[in-house]
Amino acid sequence: MRRALFDSLHTLRLERESKNGCVELCRAPDGTRWTKLRLTAPACQRECLAVLGKNLPVRLENGVLELLLPWREGLSLRQWLYEQNPTLEQRRDACLTLLEQQLELRGRLPFCLTVLAAAPENLVNNGTGLLLQYIPNLQGWEPGMTEAQAVRALAGVIYEVLVTEADWARRGRIPAEVRLLRFRQSEQCCIDWGQLQRDLTAIPDHPPRVSSILRARAQRAWDSLCRMWPLLLRVLAALLFAAALLSLAMAYHRQGGKEPGAWPGMPQVGDQDLRNGEDGG
Numbered sequence: 489m490r491r492a493l494f495d496s497l498h499t500l501r502l503e504r505e506s507k508n509g510c511v512e513l514c515r516a517p518d519g520t521r522w523t524k525l526r527l528t529a530p531a532c533q534r535e536c537l538a539v540l541g542k543n544l545p546v547r548l549e550n551g552v553l554e555l556l557l558p559w560r561e562g563l564s565l566r567q568w569l570y571e572q573n574p575t576l577e578q579r580r581d582a583c584l585t586l587l588e589q590q591l592e593l594r595g596r597l598p599f600c601l602t603v604l605a606a607a608p609e610n611l612v613n614n615g616t617g618l619l620l621q622y623i624p625n626l627q628g629w630e631p632g633m634t635e636a637q638a639v640r641a642l643a644g645v646i647y648e649v650l651v652t653e654a655d656w657a658r659r660g661r662i663p664a665e666v667r668l669l670r671f672r673q674s675e676q677c678c679i680d681w682g683q684l685q686r687d688l689t690a691i692p693d694h695p696p697r698v699s700s701i702l703r704a705r706a707q708r709a710w711d712s713l714c715r716m717w718p719l720l721l722r723v724l725a726a727l728l729f730a731a732a733l734l735s736l737a738m739a740y741h742r743q744g745g746k747e748p749g750a751w752p753g754m755p756q757v758g759d760q761d762l763r764n765g766e767d768g769g
Contacts, residue, residue: 506627521559541596562614585617606641
C-alpha cells in the first residue's frame with residue numbers, strides 16, 4: 489500500500505536539493521499534498537531509520553530513503569504578520585501551537601530534521617496557530633544532532649515570531665520574558681522542551697509600557713550603583729592616598745633643592761631692604 493502511495497505521487501516542485509538529498513512538494517491523486525524527503529547520504533539514512541515512527545510512510549529503494557510528511561496548508565509567517573498584525577498575546581498563543589506540534593512529533597522524527605527545518609520561512613498559520621513545514625536544509629546535516637539543538641533551533645524561530653514586524657519591539661518595549669527566551673537560546677541554556685514551554689507560557693499578553701521600562705531601567709541603574717559603591721569608595725581612597733604621596737614627594741623635592749642656612753628673618757621692613765647691610769646703606 490505504501491509503495492502504491494509513493495508511485496502515485498506527482499511532483500509539483502523541488503523545494504531543496506543538496507548532496508545529502510532533496511525535498512519535493514508532491515500531490516496524490518485525491519489532491520492531498522505531501523512533503524517527500526529523499527535522503528541519499530547513508531549516514532543520514534541510518535540516523536533517520538533509527539527514529540522514524542511506524543506510521544510514517546517510508547521506503548528504501550535504489551539506495552535512496554524516501555519518507556512522506558503531511559504538507560501544511562496556511563498562510564506563510566510573513567503573510568500572517570502583514571494581514572493580521574497580531575498582538576503579543578496572539579503571537580505567543582500561535583507559538584504554543586507550534587510547540588505542541590513538536591511535542592506530538594517527539595520520538596517520531598529525528599532531531600536533525602527539526603534542526604534543519606526550523607526557520608521563519610518554513611512556518612505556516614493554519615488558522616489555529618503556527619506549524620512547522622518540514623523543508624529541511626539537508627546540506628547542513630551533521631551526524632549526531634541532539635534534542636537540545638532542536639529545542640534551541642525552535643526557540644530561535646519562536647523569538648523571531650514574537651518580535652518580527654512588531655512596533656513595540658522596534659521601540660525597545662520587549663518584555664523581560666522574551667529577552668530571557670532569547671538569552672537562553674543564544675547562550676545555549678534552553679536544553680529541553682519543558683523549559684521552553686515554561687518560558688513561552690510566562691510571556692505576558694501585552695508589552696510593557698514606557699513608564700514601566702523607565703522605572704525598570706532606573707532600578708537596574710540604582711542596583712548597579714549599590715553593588716559598585718564599595719568598589720568606588722576603595723578606588724577613591726586609593727586615588728586620595730596616591731595624591732597625598734605625590735604632594736609629599738613634590739614638597740620634599742622642592743625642599744631638597746635649597747641650601748641649608750639660617751632663617752632669613754625679615755628681609756624688608758617698610759621701604760628699607762635689610763639685605764643690603766645692617767645700616768640699610
